[in-house]
Amino acid sequence: MACNLKVLSLNRQIVSTTGHVTVDRKMVTASVISLPVFPDTLTNNLPVTTTLTAKNPQSTQKLLTKPVDRKEVTRPGKFGRFGGKYVPETLVTCLGKLGAEFNLVLHDSEFQKELRTALQDYVGRETPLYFAQRLTNHYKNIKGEGPEIYLKREDLNHGGAHKINNAIAQAMIAKRMGRKSIVAATGAGQHGVATAAACAKLSLECTIFMGSTDMKKQASNVLLMKLLGAQVEPVEGTFKDASSQAIREWVGNLDSSYYLTGTAVGPHPCPSMVREFQSVIGKETRRQAMEKWGGKPDILVACIGSGSNALGLFHEFIEDEDVRLIGVEAAGFGLNSGKHAATLARGDVGVYHGAMSYLLQDEEGQILGPHSIGVGLEYPGVGPEVSYLKETGRAEFYSATDKEAVDAYRRLCLLEGIFPALEASHALGFLEKLCPTLANGTKVVVNISGRGDKDADIVFQYEPEPLI
Numbered sequence: 478m479a480c481n482l483k484v485l486s487l488n489r490q491i492v493s494t495t496g497h498v499t500v501d502r503k504m505v506t507a508s509v510i511s512l513p514v515f516p517d518t519l520t521n522n523l524p525v526t527t528t529l530t531a532k533n534p535q536s537t538q539k540l541l542t543k544p545v546d547r548k549e550v551t552r553p554g555k556f557g558r559f560g561g562k563y564v565p566e567t568l569v570t571c572l573g574k575l576g577a578e579f580n581l582v583l584h585d586s587e588f589q590k591e592l593r594t595a596l597q598d599y600v601g602r603e604t605p606l607y608f609a610q611r612l613t614n615h616y617k618n619i620k621g622e623g624p625e626i627y628l629k630r631e632d633l634n635h636g637g638a639h640k641i642n643n644a645i646a647q648a649m650i651a652k653r654m655g656r657k658s659i660v661a662a663t664g665a666g667q668h669g670v671a672t673a674a675a676c677a678k679l680s681l682e683c684t685i686f687m688g689s690t691d692m693k694k695q696a697s698n699v700l701l702m703k704l705l706g707a708q709v710e711p712v713e714g715t716f717k718d719a720s721s722q723a724i725r726e727w728v729g730n731l732d733s734s735y736y737l738t739g740t741a742v743g744p745h746p747c748p749s750m751v752r753e754f755q756s757v758i759g760k761e762t763r764r765q766a767m768e769k770w771g772g773k774p775d776i777l778v779a780c781i782g783s784g785s786n787a788l789g790l791f792h793e794f795i796e797d798e799d800v801r802l803i804g805v806e807a808a809g810f811g812l813n814s815g816k817h818a819a820t821l822a823r824g825d826v827g828v829y830h831g832a833m834s835y836l837l838q839d840e841e842g843q844i845l846g847p848h849s850i851g852v853g854l855e856y857p858g859v860g861p862e863v864s865y866l867k868e869t870g871r872a873e874f875y876s877a878t879d880k881e882a883v884d885a886y887r888r889l890c891l892l893e894g895i896f897p898a899l900e901a902s903h904a905l906g907f908l909e910k911l912c913p914t915l916a917n918g919t920k921v922v923v924n925i926s927g928r929g930d931k932d933a934d935i936v937f938q939y940e941p942e943p944l945i
Contacts, residue, residue: 554745556865562744564831571731576746578654583753588653592646596757599678600641604630604758606765606922611892616908622917626908627774629762629790629924632897638927639786640671640739643754648675651735658682658730661737662723664691664716664782665853665900666698667927668739673705683707686723688715691852697931715855717844720830740783741860744831748860755789762922763793770920776801778911779924780903781821781874782854784863786926795871804863805907807849808876810942818847820859821867821874829857834864850879850935851899853927880941881906886929887936898927899935 553576554560562572582588596602609626617623631639651659659681663669669685676683685702689711692699702709712719720740727736741748741755759777766774777794779787781804794800809817817823824835827842837845837857847855866872877885885905889895897905904923915921929936 554749556861557868558826559833559861559864559868560745560748561828561833561861562831563828563833564744565728567728567731568744568831572744572746574654575650578650579746579750579753582650582653588649592649595645595649596642600635600645601633602642602757603761603765604633606630606762606769608769609889609893612889612908615888615892616912618913624776624912624915624917624919624921626912627766627769627920627922628893628895629758629922631758631786632895632901632925632928636667636671636674637930638667638671638898639755639758639789639924640668640927641674642757642789643739643751643785644668644671644675644737645678646754647735647737647750648672648679648681651737652679652681654735656681656733656735658684658734659737660684660686660723660726660734661739662686662716662719663698663702663739664688664719664855665851665898665927666691666695666702666931667853667898669702669707669709670698670705671739672737673702673707676707677705684710684726686710686712686719686726688717688719689713690715691719691855694852694935695931715846716852717847717855717857720856724830739785740856741785741788741862742783742830742832742834742856742858748832748862751785752788752792752860752862755785756792758786758789758924759791759793762790766920766922772920773797773800774922775799775919776803776911776915776921777924778803778805778904778907778921780804780851780854780900780926781806781859781863782818782851782900783856783858784860786901786924788860788862790922790924791866791872795866798871802866802872803907803911804866804872804874805904806874806876807847807851807854807882807903808878809848809850811878812876815845816848817876818849818854818856819876820847820857821863822876824858826864832861834858834861835867849903850882850939851903851932853898853900854903875907875910877903877906879939881909883936883939883941885909886932895925896929896933897925898929899932901926902929 607628613626634641659676661672673683685707712722738747741751777790779790787804791802807818820835824837827836829836844857847857849855882902886902
């Protein structure tokens with residue numbers, strides 16, 4: 478196969494809705510099993526210049542060469558060549574049912590009314606669009622000019638983060654589908670707390686898988702999950718390992734359990750569900766901006782882990798091409814250090830956790846361990862929609878180091894009396910480079926995706942590492 482494509486879990490069968498494909502890691506060739514043509518789920522995911530050559534597993538005879546014209550998003554779950562549903566056969570039917578239920582609730586007036594009530598009365602929406610006067614003053618030049626900085630206060634949600642927007646909606650879907658128990662994975666613990674709270678409210682059993690290293694860093698959130706009635710299961714490693722274990726647990730009990738993902742990754746419909754339920758952030762921001770200054774924001778800034786909080790803010794404005802969308806990844810000790818989580822800056826295209834996207838991987842297609850002081854950003858990939866925004870150029874992506882994030886955390890504490898999550902602090906950290914380039918009066922909205930009391934000890938004890 479003449480393309481630069483690296484796939485995780487290679488030499489194992491990948492299932493699509495139209496056929497089975499195995500990919501040889503070393504040869505980087507595709508063999509089609511019992512199929513006369515290539516499955517659409519593979520050909521629609523490749524670059525415009527790709528030519529596929531199928532070979533009979535029993536011989537080297539060429540069977541078919543098919544030029545591929547890459548299209549824009551043409552069906553649910555596809556974002557250009559990204560997304561899809563690369564899963565074992567046992568999950569195809571289950572994900573199909575979930576997708577059908579998701580489509581139903583989007584048009585079910587009773588469900589939408591119930592969700593609006595939960596978001597207002599339980600989550601505490603809408604969250605403020607706060608004008609950060611002192612932070613704005615900090616970025617004024619010697620002429621007293623500079624951008625105006627607004628903060629979208631997702632940290633004020635119940636549970637302390639944006640994660641509850643999605644968790645409560647998906648828990649409602651799970652109950653509607655007759656599921657009795659929820660399984661989830663969490664990194665920084667914010668999705669775990671949100672899921673545990675939603676399950677307590679809706680009387681659902683809850684099991685949260687969390688990396689053992691993350692549990693040590695985010696001990697306060699572990700206690701909160703337990704107080705909310707969740708069973709917290711440690712997994713050796715970090716968030717990516719906890720995610721894999723949660724999926725295994727779900728696969729073993731598909732009839733009664735529900736995998737509640739908080740990240741905009743995974744097979745369809747998971748990324749679309751997370752983005753849809755987080756899009757309330759951007760919808761509120763548009764309305765609030767109109768009320769405050771009679772127009773749209775000029776620039777939206779959000780941290781990038783998998784992309785849930787960024788897409789929540791960006792999605793409403795994707796068609797507004799005069800609004801800049803800026804995502805900020807975790808540069809860790811530096812982009813050249815090998816200790817970062819800057820997937821879009823240093824990653825390649827591959828398949829992981831059921832979907833095609835950008836990933837941190839080595840030359841053999843094996844996943845590299847990410848690093849960030851913001852535990853919630855320590856994931857070795859981004860969602861398919863974020864990958865598509867990068868490839869089309871609709872969004873811009875930069876990075877901030879651990880030190881820049883910690884400095885931004887401290888700065889917001891001192892200037893505004895607000896302690897942001899270290900994840901969101903990466904977005905704040907990029908303002909140091911962004912603001913000097915902006916015209917006077919430019920309206921900048923930064924998504925404060927979570928509250929930072931969970932990170933206070935890390936920040937207080939932080940000693941910067943040399944950057945590489």
